Amino acid sequence: MQLTTILKMSYKASTPKGTRDFGPIEMARRDYIFNTIRDSFKLYGYSPIETPAMENLSTLLGKYGEEGDRLLFKVLNSGEPFSKIAPEELEDSNALSLRVCEKGLRYDLTVPLARFVVQHRNNITFPFKRYQIQPVWRADRPQKGRYREFYQCDIDVIGSDSLLNELEMVQIAQEIFKKLGVAITIKINNRKVLVALSQYIGHPDKLIAITTAIDKIEKVGFNNAKSELVAAGISEEGVEMLRPILSLSGSNTQKIAFLKEILSSSTVGLEGVSELEELFNLIESAGVGESVEIDLSLARGLNYYTGAIFEVKAAQVEIGSICGGGRYDNLTGIFGLPGLSGVGISFGADRIYDVLLATNTFPPATNLSTQILFANMGGEGVQATLPLLSKLRSMDITVELFPNNDRLRKQFDYASKRAIPYIAFVGSREIEDGEISLKNLKTGSEIKLPIEELDSIKEKIELLNL
Amino acid sequence: MQLTTILKMSYKASTPKGTRDFGPIEMARRDYIFNTIRDSFKLYGYSPIETPAMENLSTLLGKYGEEGDRLLFKVLNSGEPFSKIAPEELEDSNALSLRVCEKGLRYDLTVPLARFVVQHRNNITFPFKRYQIQPVWRADRPQKGRYREFYQCDIDVIGSDSLLNELEMVQIAQEIFKKLGVAITIKINNRKVLVALSQYIGHPDKLIAITTAIDKIEKVGFNNAKSELVAAGISEEGVEMLRPILSLSGSNTQKIAFLKEILSSSTVGLEGVSELEELFNLIESAGVGESVEIDLSLARGLNYYTGAIFEVKAAQVEIGSICGGGRYDNLTGIFGLPGLSGVGISFGADRIYDVLLATNTFPPATNLSTQILFANMGGEGVQATLPLLSKLRSMDITVELFPNNDRLRKQFDYASKRAIPYIAFVGSREIEDGEISLKNLKTGSEIKLPIEELDSIKEKIELLNL
Numbered sequence: 001m002q003l004t005t006i007l008k009m010s011y012k013a014s015t016p017k018g019t020r021d022f023g024p025i026e027m028a029r030r031d032y033i034f035n036t037i038r039d040s041f042k043l044y045g046y047s048p049i050e051t052p053a054m055e056n057l058s059t060l061l062g063k064y065g066e067e068g069d070r071l072l073f074k075v076l077n078s079g080e081p082f083s084k085i086a087p088e089e090l091e092d093s094n095a096l097s098l099r100v101c102e103k104g105l106r107y108d109l110t111v112p113l114a115r116f117v118v119q120h121r122n123n124i125t126f127p128f129k130r131y132q133i134q135p136v137w138r139a140d141r142p143q144k145g146r147y148r149e150f151y152q153c154d155i156d157v158i159g160s161d162s163l164l165n166e167l168e169m170v171q172i173a174q175e176i177f178k179k180l181g182v183a184i185t186i187k188i189n190n191r192k193v194l195v196a197l198s199q200y201i202g203h204p205d206k207l208i209a210i211t212t213a214i215d216k217i218e219k220v221g222f223n224n225a226k227s228e229l230v231a232a233g234i235s236e237e238g239v240e241m242l243r244p245i246l247s248l249s250g251s252n253t254q255k256i257a258f259l260k261e262i263l264s265s266s267t268v269g270l271e272g273v274s275e276l277e278e279l280f281n282l283i284e285s286a287g288v289g290e291s292v293e294i295d296l297s298l299a300r301g302l303n304y305y306t307g308a309i310f311e312v313k314a315a316q317v318e319i320g321s322i323c324g325g326g327r328y329d330n331l332t333g334i335f336g337l338p339g340l341s342g343v344g345i346s347f348g349a350d351r352i353y354d355v356l357l358a359t360n361t362f363p364p365a366t367n368l369s370t371q372i373l374f375a376n377m378g379g380e381g382v383q384a385t386l387p388l389l390s391k392l393r394s395m396d397i398t399v400e401l402f403p404n405n406d407r408l409r410k411q412f413d414y415a416s417k418r419a420i421p422y423i424a425f426v427g428s429r430e431i432e433d434g435e436i437s438l439k440n441l442k443t444g445s446e447i448k449l450p451i452e453e454l455d456s457i458k459e460k461i462e463l464l465n466l
Numbered sequence: 467m468q469l470t471t472i473l474k475m476s477y478k479a480s481t482p483k484g485t486r487d488f489g490p491i492e493m494a495r496r497d498y499i500f501n502t503i504r505d506s507f508k509l510y511g512y513s514p515i516e517t518p519a520m521e522n523l524s525t526l527l528g529k530y531g532e533e534g535d536r537l538l539f540k541v542l543n544s545g546e547p548f549s550k551i552a553p554e555e556l557e558d559s560n561a562l563s564l565r566v567c568e569k570g571l572r573y574d575l576t577v578p579l580a581r582f583v584v585q586h587r588n589n590i591t592f593p594f595k596r597y598q599i600q601p602v603w604r605a606d607r608p609q610k611g612r613y614r615e616f617y618q619c620d621i622d623v624i625g626s627d628s629l630l631n632e633l634e635m636v637q638i639a640q641e642i643f644k645k646l647g648v649a650i651t652i653k654i655n656n657r658k659v660l661v662a663l664s665q666y667i668g669h670p671d672k673l674i675a676i677t678t679a680i681d682k683i684e685k686v687g688f689n690n691a692k693s694e695l696v697a698a699g700i701s702e703e704g705v706e707m708l709r710p711i712l713s714l715s716g717s718n719t720q721k722i723a724f725l726k727e728i729l730s731s732s733t734v735g736l737e738g739v740s741e742l743e744e745l746f747n748l749i750e751s752a753g754v755g756e757s758v759e760i761d762l763s764l765a766r767g768l769n770y771y772t773g774a775i776f777e778v779k780a781a782q783v784e785i786g787s788i789c790g791g792g793r794y795d796n797l798t799g800i801f802g803l804p805g806l807s808g809v810g811i812s813f814g815a816d817r818i819y820d821v822l823l824a825t826n827t828f829p830p831a832t833n834l835s836t837q838i839l840f841a842n843m844g845g846e847g848v849q850a851t852l853p854l855l856s857k858l859r860s861m862d863i864t865v866e867l868f869p870n871n872d873r874l875r876k877q878f879d880y881a882s883k884r885a886i887p888y889i890a891f892v893g894s895r896e897i898e899d900g901e902i903s904l905k906n907l908k909t910g911s912e913i914k915l916p917i918e919e920l921d922s923i924k925e926k927i928e929l930l931n932l
Contacts (some may be wrong), residue, residue, distance in 0.1 A: 011524055011525075011800075011801060011802060013525075013581050013584040013585035013801050013802065014522070014585060015517070015518050015521070015522075015581075015585075016518065016520050016521065016522055016568075019518035019519075020514060020518065020522060021516070021517050021518070021582055021585070021586065022516040022517075023513075023515055023586065023589070024513035024514055024515065024596075027513075027515065027516060028514075029512040042862070042864060043862070043864050044859070044866065045611075045835065045836035045864055045865070045866035047489075047490035047493075047835060048490060048493040048494075049487065049488060049493060050487070050488040050493060051481070051487050051488075052481050052482065052485035052486065052487070053485075053519060053601065053603070053615060054482050054485060054603075055481070055482065056480070056481075056482055056540075057884040058477055059477075059479075070544075071544075073520075073541050073542070073544075074541070074542040075540070075541055075542070075571070076539070076540040076541070076542055076563055076566075076567055078536075078537075078539075078605040079559075080559040081559055081563065082559040082563075083559055083563050085556055087553035089558060090548050090553060090556075092547040093545075093547055093548040096548050097542055097547065097548075100542075100543055103482050104483075105519075105541070115479050115481075116487055118479040119479035119480060119481075119488065120487065123489070125863050125880060125883040125884055126880075127869055127870075127880075129866075130490075135519065137519070137520075139544040149518050149519060149520070157869065160870050161870070162869035162870045162871075164842075164848065164867060164869045165869050167852075168869075171856075207658055237469070244577065258828050282852075285843075285849050285852050285853075286852040286853070286856065287853070287856070334477075335477060335479050336477060336479065339742055347765050363764050369511065369513060376628075376630075382630065382764070383751050386633075386748075386751050386752040386753075387752070387753070390637075390695055390752065390753070393509050393510070393641075396509070398508060398509050398510070398511055399511070400510065400511035400595070401630060402593075402628050403623065403626040403628035403630045403631050403634075404627070404628045405592055405628075414591060414592075414593075417591040418591055430705050439807035445888065462658075
């Protein structure tokens with residue numbers, strides 16, 4: 001049996017798990033989101049770049065923690081990938097995967113950016129402000145608001161340690177969500193404070209376990225996170241010391257004062273607190289402090305953050321974070337170019353889409369589709385229509401000729417389903433009279449337009465519209 | 467040793483073979499191409515869709531011929547892909563690949579479209595006119611003009627067998643390349659004619675071998691293609707019968723007349739010739755016949771074509787085809803929805819980019835970047851600048867504040883390398899006087915602008931420009 005025959009028998013048309021198609025309506029809505037985001041990025045002076053979907057696994061591995069490594073989609077080497085594999089290698093799936101896969105799909109846009117900066121450093125002006133809007137892939141278990149392919153819209157500033165950059169991230173997030181009509185809370189924390197907290201509870205060596213567990217508290221609750229921390233070798237007393245800190249309430253000023261006190265003996269801790277304090281002063285000066293708050297339970301799982309971390313939550317929809325980021329001091333260092341601090345945030349277009357849909361916030365769709373459908377009246381009608389189409393398109397009017405000489409009812413049906421407002425007829429009578437018949441499909445009204453007056457069709461059609 | 471340490475030691479920042487990064491300048495040029503193409507697609511009434519980068523391999527396999535199957539990038543299953551593999555399976559790399567990979571990266575946009583149409587048939591209005599602009603991936607040997615990741619810009623009409631659709635493909639190609647300023651030749655052939663030719667030379671069973679070989683003639687010459695055909699079991703006499711046909715010169719009318727004669731006994735052949743004749747009549751009626759020619763040596767390798775096939779060549783640059791397509795009668799049938807004929811063409815954005823670069827045809831870059839850089843004068847200067855930035859951005863002026871309080875020389879250098887035309891100063895003197903100093907970096911001229919006159923900055927800056 002032929003391969004295609006076998007496939008045909010069992011085939012069910014579907015996209016892979018966790019991935020989706022986008023039809024014309026979804027595309028218009030997504031473009032609205034992308035354009036809003038892109039316009040703000042440009043207004044603040046960010047320049048676009050794009051990187052390939054595939055990166056070498058040596059670029060990706062070890063940057064996102066153990067779980068991140070597991071969630072990478074790996075791409076099988078071409079040729080004969082298994083020709084040199086010994087049978088005993090089958091026992092270790094992980095190691096064998098790396099033997100037969102050199103490439104993987106990008107997991108975010110930050111690590112590819114770091115690779116880009118190192119590779120093109122001689123052609124880049126620093127501080128480098130770039131934006132990037134591309135899909136990323138994660139082999140995560142799909143669920144509401146979580147897809148295996150989703151778009152990130154990132155800005156980053158590489159090569160400047162100034163907290164003015166952190167301020168700019170807050171400003172841009174405020175501005176974009178205001179334009180989109182999404183009520184938000186921006187949560188801010190600092191990795192240095194988390195480092196100090198791990199010292200404070202007596203486990204400076206367990207930072208990764210602690211941030212990973214803190215990161216999950218909102219989903220699984222403090223007690224489940226606690227079990228995880230105890231299992232990771234942290235004393236129960238230590239974990240309990242975190243409880244009041246992570247659930248601290250009060251104003252940002254109060255939180256900063258509290259941290260200064262409990263972390264008074266930690267150099268790195270005080271550094272983190274002072275960064276938080278300076279950032280909140282800048283936020284105040286710029287007048288964008290509304291709904292920005294310090295959240296000490298914000299950890300963000302990614303290994304590479306070293307300073308400020310951000311997360312934006314939609315106020316009215318439960319969907320996890322719709323935007324997040326932070327500062328990373330050593331990311332380009334891993335790739336051989338130390339001394340470049342970076343900071344960035346990423347807007348999750350797919351979750352923002354879901355939020356706008358849930359809150360019914362998309363603007364009403366403008367009719368971007370065809371304005372006039374020319375009915376197909378067969379032979380000489382088609383002949384007479386072809387030059388009219390070219391003329392109208394040269395006037396930037398979107399027109400179509402129905403391709404088949406089908407019953408008119410079918411052609412009307414097509415126009416109506418496509419929401420095409422006008423249908424035009426060029427039949428033998430119209431050819432004789434040198435005219436086009438134009439019918440408004442909503443009102444049913446009709447006019448005749450002499451072909452020599454085609455230039456004025458826009459005015460005539462507007463008349464018909466009233 | 468830690469994994470990251472190992473990676474660091476041997477790491478060289480690079481993209482995978484055959485893939486590229488795009489910086490800000492390349493992005494502006496690519497946007498110019500995409501926007502030109504997209505505008506034409508819309509003007510003819512096509513609606514956008516997007517499909518996931520990964521498709522199930524059952525969707526992709528067997529659609530592009532044996533070579534196409536080999537060029538698919540396969541994505542390794544998540545979890546423990548090798549846990550159930552027996553040692554003897556290592557002997558067959560191909561079979562094992564399919565055991566451990568269920569997904570692959572899309573190879574073109576046509577097969578995903580067919581899958582899309584079948585999956586969403588109940589929500590689609592036919593004839594379905596869609597455009598799609600997304601990257602595709604092929605594990606081909608990289609060379610000039612051939613990348614492993616490249617963008618296709620496709621239009622297709624699904625559910626209409628009218629040759630008016632083929633005409634539209636020709637019109638759109640003419641229009642887009644005219645707008646882009648690229649001189650082209652459009653070559654047209656018909657698969658039915660190729661089927662008839664394989665009968666004519668006595669080898670109706672060897673159609674795939676014949677089209678594959680014909681497809682290579684331009685690259686490898688007739689004699690090398692001939693060896694391949696003879697190796698495939700076609701008699702030398704048979705191959706020699708093709709030689710005068712494939713190199714046929716003369717007008718399109720002459721070629722059609724010649725074909726009618728030699729294929730007079732073949733039903734399918736005469737059908738193909740009559741389709742060619744009707745299409746060229748339509749092309750003439752629409753007045754787009756310039757540089758459109760019948761090329762009997764045009765075969766196009768893809769298995770799924772059944773009628774017209776197209777290819778567009780740049781007249782002034784040797785780079786292979788920059789646009790191609792054809793009609794496929796059975797593609798959705800393979801996925802379980804027979805009876806929908808489709809036709810489409812695909813514009814290769816990356817090769818078009820190379821052509822525009824080689825012919826120096828890109829329009830001069832408009833300055834889309836930052837208009838004014840505010841120098842960072844430290845503490846109170848920054849404080850005073852922050853509200854000005856917000857004000858200017860609300861006027862849609864792209865402004866930046868240099869993030870670090872570095873030496874002015876460094877800040878000037880940044881502005882100059884980024885081609886930012888103006889630099890603004892808000893230092894202690896300006897704060898006292900309630901002014902901004904504005905310097906034109908090209909002319910060196912300076913003005914003072916009172917802060918209360920910020921609204922008129924556009925006029926003031928234009929004055930400065932003169």
